[in-house]
Amino acid sequence: MQTMSGLLGELAPEQRERLRALGREVAFEAGARIFEEGSTADRFWILHTGTATLDMHVPGHRNVVIDNVRHGELLGWHWMFPPYVWTLGSEAASPVRALEFDAHSVLVLCDEDQGLGLALTRAVAAVIGERLQRSRNRLIDLFGPYAPHSRI
Template identity: 40%
Template structure:
């Protein structure tokens, strides 16, 4: 069976659904398909944010480090989600961390190239920003629920 192109993978992903084909084609030039095995850390909190992932299959655990407690999972991110939004705004450093919880196939996007595309195409910038804001909102809501859960049930495990 022939493998799908990056363009094909992007057209199948919820994050870019509905974008005009010419913009998806431009984005495809900044992406590459990747496989990451369970346990692979995609990024650490506070490290430089130079890429992001559009998850095709598997699960990534978005987490943050709490001294004395270790990494606390905020939210599992599965197929159809975007992992990483810190690349979009200075200082371009990860606000959370992420580790592969279940083998992942994704399109890894070069954030520096995508930022350059956004600088050249204001409409693309507005559209991607709106989509990222949805992701940020969902992630912050998940963090809030997780913190309530931890404080409401002090014996809960991270």
């Protein structure tokens, strides 16, 4: 078995296997929309290969790419917390292969195995913190006082 990195690597081996059993392999072609800002967050992905962008709608402009998600990383965390709505959109920047999880099934597993639920919540919280910092830095680059206006 390969070494786990990213979100799955934060879980104990038995927790990792219980979670992986709920996943299914999926693929997205480059340019495919994975989810839309404002839609229901009812699933999430752990990327095996490729890159997905996280973008936000800016009125009067094209969607602005805020971050990139890569191999081993979690794509989507809004499924874990009410109101279960995506605050960003996502697109496959290159062909993506990923493990997709149904949020409801994972939340039921977390209720049944509270140790796994706590470990997963902590791992997702770490992802959220990192993404918020990366998003903040990207927004400063895009819209800060020295940002070139042609980049919008």
